[in-house]
Amino acid sequence: MISYSKFKEIFNNIDSNREPEIEFYFKNRKNTYMIIKYNDYVTFQRCGIKGEQSGEIKFKSLDELCNSQTIDNIILINEWNNIEDILFDFTFSVVDDKEEIFNLYGVEL
Numbered sequence: 001m002i003s004y005s006k007f008k009e010i011f012n013n014i015d016s017n018r019e020p021e022i023e024f025y026f027k028n029r030k031n032t033y034m035i036i037k038y039n040d041y042v043t044f045q046r047c048g049i050k051g052e053q054s055g056e057i058k059f060k061s062l063d064e065l066c067n068s069q070t071i072d073n074i075i076l077i078n079e080w081n082n083i084e085d086i087l088f089d090f091t092f093s094v095v096d097d098k099e100e101i102f103n104l105y106g107v108e109l
Contacts, residue, residue: 014105032046033074044071
């Protein structure tokens with residue numbers, strides 16, 4: 001898994017104008033979660049079928065999100081070692097697609 005600092009480097013290199021979606025898979029949770037990067041804020045939400053979805057919770061920045069208690073009592077920075085994979089735009093895995101991530105975002109994993 002990548003470090004938080006590497007994730008943040010990729011996150012900062014992503015163009016927020018296209019509102020990219022970043023999905024998190026945890027080893028210790030059945031649900032997946034998503035961050036969406038907007039121009040002036042980020043959101044966090046639980047994914048799933050309609051009854052499982054949480055809706056977006058807004059944060060001023062990635063750092064605020066990662067250090068706040070949020071959906072399902074997740075404090076993302078404290079759960080970092082439990083992350084199994086991160087997908088950018090439902091396509092590029094930090095586990096399986098390191099070369100593509102480097103080509104797209106300029107960050108070597």
